[in-house]
Amino acid sequence: MTDLLIEFLSNTGFALADYRHIIMILVGIIIIYLGIAKQYEPLLLVPIGFGMLIGNIPVFKDFGLGIYESGSFLNYIYYGVTHDIYPPLIFLGIGALTDFSTMLARPVLMLLGAAAQMGIFITFLGALAIGFPPNEAASIGIIGGADGPTAIFLTVMLAPRLIGPIAVAAYSYMALVPVIQPPIMKLLTTRKERLIKMEDPREVSKTEKIIFPIVGFLLCCFLAPAALPLLGMLFFGNLLKECVVVERLAKTARTSLIDIVTILLGVTVGASTQADVFLTPQSVGIFALGAFAFAIATASGVIFAKIMNLFMRKKINPLIGAAGVSAVPNSARVVQMVGQKEDPTNFLLMHAMAPNISGVIGSAIAAGILWSFMSH
Amino acid sequence: MTDLLIEFLSNTGFALADYRHIIMILVGIIIIYLGIAKQYEPLLLVPIGFGMLIGNIPVFKDFGLGIYESGSFLNYIYYGVTHDIYPPLIFLGIGALTDFSTMLARPVLMLLGAAAQMGIFITFLGALAIGFPPNEAASIGIIGGADGPTAIFLTVMLAPRLIGPIAVAAYSYMALVPVIQPPIMKLLTTRKERLIKMEDPREVSKTEKIIFPIVGFLLCCFLAPAALPLLGMLFFGNLLKECVVVERLAKTARTSLIDIVTILLGVTVGASTQADVFLTPQSVGIFALGAFAFAIATASGVIFAKIMNLFMRKKINPLIGAAGVSAVPNSARVVQMVGQKEDPTNFLLMHAMAPNISGVIGSAIAAGILWSFMSH
């Protein structure tokens, strides 16, 4: 019985833990704290944070518990991440949630959603320069797209062993948008620019909203077929939403379905940060490059908005360029916040939604392009 | 860089598209239009139509995008179609949605649900005569059952390569019931017959409704065990609904669960119509035979109702025979519409539900029988 007891004790977490588990558990607790107390993207941070706790309970290998051991429960639900099933389903739900009206009312703002994707490609070059192979560099670059599902989607295709750090980096920075973006936005704009008020967008008819997902889908996917799974589901979800007659499907897509997938994706992405796989110098590099990507993306959006103002009669508030990074609707809210700080009567949220949503389309296209270049 | 650009351009949809993609995309748009503007079974046509767009974006093979390439997102969610997982789940939801009261109140009307299955077997003979092998002929015949999940279920078992055309044919004709059935119904009935009013069905007690799914399940599945997956789930869903004490399960079965499966099934069935697989002379034959099957089924139901009238004291309105084809509740609505055109005070909907629902049971049994004959 003493043997049994010793054996049992040597299998407990207390015996197996080393400093790395403790670090990761603390990180998990901090992420949960940020999600709950600071309310930075709680729908993502709470599951990811708890997933980190789950993934970093020290367990014996070959016991069928760890997320990387085939046959474990975590491994089964991680399947949807490693086989790129969850990201398109999340996009389906986002499509069924999102109102494209403001974008349809002022399509010129979509250019801001394109501009912010500069962050992706510049970071890609940076990662190459640091010595990452091109497939990994592309996956790191996509963090600059500020879109978790897109980042996971591309990383699974190009550099599956980096899913953990890239996904966590993407989601963390998406959550930290209210921390990262404001200083950059203020640095690059004058007070006068931040005070610009934009006129209300025109009303968009129901028919326009129904036709848009069809036209948008065909156009984008003819140009970048590799974005098909993401954009197909995004526009499909939006058609379900807008066409009214299948409201029950749209409702399920934007509630039960996206919630279930969010839970499973969040907890497994969190659990994939198992200390021995995650705590590497590479991860540090990825987090640094991710922050760089976010900064570049924000700056690109803002600067491009200022450039557009050189040519446009009705000036746009360059702050909304920062919303081009995606991180829907977090970064649009940040724009609203920064704008209101200068002038509490200035409501930029609505205007910021246009670049915000087109940023999602833009980074999905960018992911498609990178994938098609890397996959041979 | 020029090389890269040329390579990229040669991978876009614009470079890869041929006339067949364009045809299929137009068909998809028409189907979406019918679903939204004409409201023909929008819950099916909108997903199928958009699925056709998704499936017919021209993409390079071996890129992991097409629905027939293993590893693609579409292929993963198509799994539920090709492995007959979705159809029984849809039946579970239908069971939890359907009120069998009118059928229980007047069981004799169930014969009409049997009669309309003639369409299946006559079309089966027709398809054999045209030269289809027996397994494919059976799958084509089942289109006459006017029941999408049943058609998919049998086709997966017997002729998996025909899933695309048969599923699309089955769902299209189910949607087009308001176009196909009325002329046949009018041709085969006199105005006097169409004016027959039926008396209200008796009240059905809760206990009866609870016992029915158990008795119905045991009886049907002892006779045709191969209908087990479909009828098992149909009656199970109905028991959940009727027994009150598990209302929360029934509610989920008839909302989230059936909605999720409907979305996934619809979009993949649509996408399975990839031009090179779908645009064949065979598909044309299948669509022609499918229309034939629907017509025969409708006619059989109506004529059998007239025959029953020869023997019954309380005459039944032969229009309700047309509802025996299934296509719940669309064809019951068509009966109501045609009846009301003659006499706006005549409410046939309730009466038509009895053959309508028994038609579902009937075609599931027919599918079981065909499967058991073909599977050796």
Next chain:
Amino acid sequence: MTDLLIEFLSNTGFALADYRHIIMILVGIIIIYLGIAKQYEPLLLVPIGFGMLIGNIPVFKDFGLGIYESGSFLNYIYYGVTHDIYPPLIFLGIGALTDFSTMLARPVLMLLGAAAQMGIFITFLGALAIGFPPNEAASIGIIGGADGPTAIFLTVMLAPRLIGPIAVAAYSYMALVPVIQPPIMKLLTTRKERLIKMEDPREVSKTEKIIFPIVGFLLCCFLAPAALPLLGMLFFGNLLKECVVVERLAKTARTSLIDIVTILLGVTVGASTQADVFLTPQSVGIFALGAFAFAIATASGVIFAKIMNLFMRKKINPLIGAAGVSAVPNSARVVQMVGQKEDPTNFLLMHAMAPNISGVIGSAIAAGILWSFMSH
């Protein structure tokens, strides 16, 4: 055609049925009856009962219908049972449903949840003594945990061929708690003890409720890492519930998600009782040992409560010890019922929830320990 007819008839259930199918179908009907008319855990008994009907329709082997034939629909949805995917998901939903307040208010009552797990280990010894090998003995013992998902979880790991009888025994006895427990509770307590009133628990703050799942998870899983999948999901679900900011995820976890899994788990566990696999002397032994386990567990809880009273100033009502078996919230209700019979003004429900919920944690830990001892 006569050949065909004979062949068809020989494939019907009427030709294939033997007495064992009839027995199991009758058992299924009785279980459905208990669920509906007596309302013993209807959410479990109705699906399991109907599953028994589905699993015991006599079908030809190799036809792809039976739950044990790979490729059948039942086999696909049974996958979640045989690969231990459903139990943790159910625990996720339970976590999102359960309010741990009363347990947090009076943590000393958690000892009762530990005491009742004696049933597991004593039954384990009993099963060993009767001649079961240790892995099967452990799986049988876990029935005493009074927790269906935990029982399935462990059995899949240790003795997969016993899933059917063990799962059905566990769920049946959980449902029969109002029949099994009261006599034991009365036998072991005096009327005076049953009349003890307990004071209202203190208010528990929101922060406590949020911190608890994190602390609880880390502590339990460091001590018994093998309980990770179950407890990880239980505490994760509870965090989702308590932290408010992700209410939509918690709501989906405790409605759609748990409902879908309950339906699929119930019907497949029921169907796994296919007569030829289920009707064995072993199953009889398992049912007998299961009843024994429940009785011991109940008795242990009650007796331990009496022992605690020897040391505590504020006496606890020993009836609530019986709720330590889990079977949430059924056995807590039984405590309430038995208590109210003595004194209609005594509300024990709230107090009984503390041992009840800690019993769930306790048996998950016990399962983890047994698994870690058996798995080498």
Next chain:
Amino acid sequence: MFGFEAIIAHDGLGISVIGISVVFVSLILLAFAVSQIHKIIALWDKRHRFKKPRQKKDQKAAPVQDPTVPQDIQRASRQFKLLIEWIGEPFPLPKLLYLSEKCGLYRPHSTINELLKCELIIPDGNGYYVWNKEAEEKRSST
């Protein structure tokens, strides 16, 4: 192979005739069974009424399981009606259960079941439930 020849070669006629026959036989049997269910239920209920006097005695002999059972459904229904008014209609069944438990109503599960059986609470056909005022009036007038 085409035409009638193909049909014969693949036993098409046999399959079709047996097929449609089995469909008919199944649905005829089912129709017959269904038509018998409510007769059997009626018989069962009669037997029940017949047995009642004896059962009452048994109940007295057996250990009294539920000493505080409300003497009639009327009394329980009043409490529940108040609760339902407070929740608002239509209401989900679990919510009523949950609240009635919280309010300490007596045996909410079985009482609600009783109310469902005598149709004082009825489904609104949409997954929710409503209080059936008509049935209540009928009851109180009788």
Next chain:
Amino acid sequence: MFGFEAIIAHDGLGISVIGISVVFVSLILLAFAVSQIHKIIALWDKRHRFKKPRQKKDQKAAPVQDPTVPQDIQRASRQFKLLIEWIGEPFPLPKLLYLSEKCGLYRPHSTINELLKCELIIPDGNGYYVWNKEAEEKRSST
């Protein structure tokens, strides 16, 4: 390999330039397409109005499909308004459909669609629908 050398070796610049260009081209094309949609719709609607007189004739010539069509949306809206008041707002669309069918209202699917089109029924942005009192007043005043 590091630095500029690594970028060149892996054709990084080419990929980046083409990449960002395609993103821009896609979104510019999309923006252009979007800006045309409502013009095309406007044109289509005009053509429609232009054709209307002729269509009316056609309609008369064609077999009268729906003899009991309510002459104006006003009439249908009254019935539906009553129904909605009874259900309570906000209501799920399927519930309205279901009840309107049960109440025997005329062609509920298409009528509800009409009501949605002229925005007498509007989504509350939360998956449910409400009756648009403003639109109704506007209508009745014109």
Next chain:
Amino acid sequence: MFGFEAIIAHDGLGISVIGISVVFVSLILLAFAVSQIHKIIALWDKRHRFKKPRQKKDQKAAPVQDPTVPQDIQRASRQFKLLIEWIGEPFPLPKLLYLSEKCGLYRPHSTINELLKCELIIPDGNGYYVWNKEAEEKRSST
């Protein structure tokens, strides 16, 4: 093998004793931890109150993050109360969030969180939320 012999052979006693011990140890530790949580929280809150004066200074020194913060929760609560009355109770939290954003209320996320913390908005135990009139009255009376 049967009986005691089988138990010994498979180390049954050892497993059982260790097993039940670990269950007890786990739950005792958990009970202890749980009993400490609210003490630690209380301590933390005290420290907080202790530190407050110093923190206020810090806040002034730091760049003013939110110039338009409502001076007290009272003011925010009035706006939200109106909104909730308009939505009707019980309401889903996301709906309130969505509408408050639409209405341009100030920082709806954190304000709602404040309202939840001081229990002006409370869950109805059913996934929905209600406005807590009692807490409001208590607040306004103090």
